[in-house]
Amino acid sequence: MNRLFYPRGIAVIGASDNFARGSSMFLYSLIGLKYPGGLYPVNIVADGTIMGLPAYKRVTDIAGPVDYAIIGVPAPITREVLADCIQKGVPYAHFFTAGFKELQTEEGERLERELVDMARGKIRLIGPNCMGVYCSEARVGFDANHPTEPGEVAFISQSGGHAINFIRCAAERGLTLSKAVSYGNASDLSSSDFLEYFAEDPKSAVVGIYIEGAKEGRSFFETLKKAARNKPVIIWKGGRTAAGTHAASGHTGALAGSFDIWKGMSKQTGAVLVNDSDEMIDLMLGLKYLPLPKGLNTALVCTGGGNSVVASDQCNELGLKLPPLADDIQRELLTILREAGTIRKNPVDASAHGIIPHNVVRIVEIIERAPNIDCVLFTYQLYFLVRNLKRIGISLDDALDHLIAALGNAKNNVSKPLAFALARDSDELEVEEVRLTLKERLLKVGVPAFDSVRAASLALIRMNQLREYRERNSP
């Protein structure tokens, strides 16, 4: 599929100067992304230029090579356009157009079947009812705001909206992509085909999938099994419930199937299931920045007794274990923490001491040495820092500088995963501003910050799941 992701020329069929209609936004996006290949607007009523580019009435009028056709014409005339693409020898046609199988009408099903029949053996189809391909390196994509900085994440999505949002949200959290594809109704090319390609793609280190239903279960299973042996594969399954399944059939015509089957498949293939886009990004950040945990025994550090109780519940409910720290470790913690008003057993309630950056590092370094501990989960109360420092006249900037340096150091000195939960704990914009800036700066020193204890716990649990699968299946 290199021709698809690195096309020499792209025809955007149905584009016009009206930004809001049909495939015009694809043209707008490719111009915005500075796609360096041949870019050809095609519209049967075109005369002169479209968005400043020479326009063509038919794809067969184009002289240069076209490897990728983006088609946004109304459903009833898609056949004519496809015929032209075949005649031109275009290898890949992507239908943005909706109004096919997902309508759940006979007419919709027939139209889709006709396209597939026409294409067979002559051209490969992406869609219909989808956004097509994104390749950061090749500057191909479907949103003018796509990041063009290449990354190592590949994303396969049955939903166009999820593809756009995932690419954006991942970038906001410091993760850029190698490639992505939104494949919609999967009339021809399906999740299996893209997964197979991404599994072998040297530019992609991890593959994320948003999927509502796999077209050919058995073949998807085999592809998944093979792919997950090569690199981590993370599946976000849409349509886990009856209501979600109904929504999926109205969305992409997918048969979502029973979620239990997907759980079984995950177990057998080593692919990891997540529940939403945030959880997928969390896990990808964990895999990129932290070592895999050797187990689920976790030392939890909190500030405040009530917070310790609630965070312990959250960790434990999800599956992390909090074994008591050995006596000597507990004693060593007393060199930093007073006896009254703190807890040293696990969770460690560092009380207000835990807010001071210097203490943060020392606590992490002490508990990390505990032989019965596989991961360290550190939670932080930002509101307290922002408001209380102000009150006692210490500079917040200095405190943040120290915290970042301290955590960066701690991270380098420990061999176990250190997950940092920096929860949203205020609706005040000023506090949220500090939090978002801190997250960004922490990532620059290699410390991913998770938005909640729950998010951090899930990332650790899934990283452990990947490690277990690997160990079971390595010779």
Add this chain to the structure above:
Amino acid sequence: MNRLFYPRGIAVIGASDNFARGSSMFLYSLIGLKYPGGLYPVNIVADGTIMGLPAYKRVTDIAGPVDYAIIGVPAPITREVLADCIQKGVPYAHFFTAGFKELQTEEGERLERELVDMARGKIRLIGPNCMGVYCSEARVGFDANHPTEPGEVAFISQSGGHAINFIRCAAERGLTLSKAVSYGNASDLSSSDFLEYFAEDPKSAVVGIYIEGAKEGRSFFETLKKAARNKPVIIWKGGRTAAGTHAASGHTGALAGSFDIWKGMSKQTGAVLVNDSDEMIDLMLGLKYLPLPKGLNTALVCTGGGNSVVASDQCNELGLKLPPLADDIQRELLTILREAGTIRKNPVDASAHGIIPHNVVRIVEIIERAPNIDCVLFTYQLYFLVRNLKRIGISLDDALDHLIAALGNAKNNVSKPLAFALARDSDELEVEEVRLTLKERLLKVGVPAFDSVRAASLALIRMNQLREYRERNSP
């Protein structure tokens, strides 16, 4: 307990000019809150004034009445101080001091037992190891930043940190309190005592409780049953898991007990269980601003196919049902929504149409009339609005004005609960700023915005639970 929540005089024992130590922060807070009664710093080493107020060596030196003594002296000298309070005739003594039962040492247990024995029949104790009482109307509290605007929420908390954070976070979301209490180890006055008082308090319309363990299970059960007949009682239980239970015993010496018992208790008493502070605030906002749903059948409106699938899963997994909308309702939706690229069945995928304020109202008004629907859950994609309006040159301010007016109107024209999920969908500060402002402005027109589909769903489910309990138990 009116003397406790509306005290004529307060002695702050152990206060000094050193803001960071012992009970000084209570004195600082009471000054900041402009507590209008007699305020008396007491410290055995005092000479002259403390924080500008005349200081006393012993509480017995004070001439005026003292209804509430806040005690922050070291554990070993708490007995002497308590003896003075008894001599002075103080009715309520609150020990901020930690280092008692929660240490899980013989010495800690003994010290606490001694205080209780001394106090019996002479003075009532709050704590030890807690923050004491907050009464907005009386300007009594333990944080200088407490809101002083009276509200209708009462909060009982075994954790001081949770009390401070709950009061703050509720206020940030537009909910102010009548009263709150942090009661820590509950050596004497316990959750039952405060619940009994708040259940009868005409200034409190709803009671929230953060609790780790109830001292006398049977009496708590009876009090809860009676209270929940008077007004909604919402319980946030800390120590639901083995790890949380261990943390709780190190925090307040509480025996957290099995969570199954609490679930049974909730069923029998009509008190509603929640899992965290946000869920409690969500439910309180729902109760304040929305009618109770008549059932769980929900019409879900989303923008985007993938979002529809994922939101349907989230609703359904939690317990909401999404029955198909009747054919005539679906047809009426087609007057607003195109056929291709939208879903009308339920969920309703309004696609980009759902972003336009005018459409929002019309969709809500159409589906609200469906006879098989009890609630409407509307989800909104803010990032899309903020970024796309900018791109096509429409003023964001205008769009937000319209949306707020539209939802305010819709809310007044419908008799079913309309829950608006305004999820965080970006780490960009600019988008989050719009979201926080929008939440605030929506509340002013009576529309509570929830931070996620999950949050909105849980609020609706719990409101329905309250309605069911009421109907079952009304004559």
